[in-house]
Amino acid sequence: MKIELLKLIYFSPTGTTKQVVERIAQGITHGAMEIIDITKPEGRKQKLETSKNELLIIGVPVYFGRAQTNALDWLDTIKAHNTPAVCVVVYGNREYDDALLELKDTTIKRGCRPIACAAYIGEHSFSNSEAPIAVGRPDAADLTHAQQFGEKIGKKILSVQSIDEIPNITVPGKYPYVDMIDSKKRLSALEFITVDQGCLQCGVCAQSCPVGAIDSENSASINKGECILCHACIKACPENARRINNDMLKNIALRLSQTCQARKEPMLFL
Ligand SMILES: Cc1cc2nc3c(=O)[nH]c(=O)nc-3n(C[C@H](O)[C@H](O)[C@H](O)COP(=O)(O)O)c2cc1C
Known part of the structure; x- marks a missing residue:
């Protein structure tokens, strides 16, 4: 071929x-x-x-x-x-x-x-x-x-x-196919990212977002309805100024880190 x-x-x-x-x-x-x-x-x-x-x-x-x-x-x-x-x-x-x-x-x-x-x-x-x-x-x-x-x-x-x-x-x-719509909905409704004073409003987070959910003029303004929880903005931030501040998401990550070690x-x- x-x-x-x-x-x-x-x-x-x-x-x-x-x-x-x-x-x-x-x-x-x-x-x-x-x-x-x-x-x-x-x-x-x-x-x-x-x-x-x-x-x-x-x-x-x-x-x-x-x-x-x-x-x-x-x-x-x-x-x-x-x-x-x-x-x-x-x-x-x-x-x-x-x-x-x-x-x-x-x-x-x-x-x-x-x-x-x-x-x-x-x-x-x-x-x-x-x-x-x-x-x-x-x-x-x-x-x-x-x-x-x-x-x-x-x-x-x-x-x-x-x-x-x-x-x-x-x-x-x-x-x-497996239906995880409930967990998707529950997580998408969360207020989960905080932006600390280290943020210089450089706009990298908005550029990194795959769904255009972050305001390029105000990095703390996130459209929750659009956000897909991909974490690209947190990982892309050059000042490391974006954090997960939601207990439910933190617990999910902790549980995964314990149960998915192998x-x-x-x-x-x-
Ligand atoms: C909202 C969300 C749901 C996810 N669900 C699963 C999952 O069901 N099983 C799994 O092993 N990883 C899951 N992951 C992890 C991603 O599949 C994994 O990190 C992948 O490497 C991300 O690809 P990328 O680096 O190209 O964005 C999920 C990640 C996100 C953001």
Whole structure:
């Protein structure tokens, strides 16, 4: 099968999904590369219709056991024409539940043909010094693994004449997909970030927000209805002036840091 262009598509507020997708692409040595970063609202304004001889490498983080909603909504608008795709979810060492199945199903619905799928581990967005969760993931071993996954995909592409020779890939997950709407609603309603005097109103937090929920003139003003709890603004703040100040969220992070200590390893399906 001939591939001339790799399209790397990712939604990655805290950067772990981006790292994994880029390393997978490095391992696939066919064709040129194009990046479609759909993390920011501007990125999700672009439309995608695939052409011949393209391979999509799609990376989405796991939120509440599902593929992150803003990313999935955008993916649900693409037009693909029997286009080979690699589906990747990145999760914070708890579980990925039905996220990979949901991502795979959505890409098929839009005309893609998944030829390989994977779940990788990234430092949990809620991780901090008091509640460390999967700190430093993906680490060097994960990234080597991702590159080798790319090499396997490259070999698979060479081994077939046409996409029709590649059978359906089975991934874990079940129907109906896990429904965590209650916890999503409960958490989204929280007043959870405080901004201390260290804040210089530089605007980096507003720029880092994937849903435009922070006022660029007043960093403490957050639209709670829009906020997706991604923690990008906290991690991006150059003055370290943004903190979680909500007991419920702090307790969730503490509980995760205790219950999700055992290192999970990447899983491949190809
Ligand atoms: C709101 C929210 C919900 C999350 N839910 C899960 C989950 O169900 N399971 C899990 O293992 N990690 C979960 N995570 C952690 C992310 O999947 C993980 O940190 C991922 O690496 C973030 O990707 P990014 O760095 O590309 O933003 C969640 C993170 C957020 C912000």
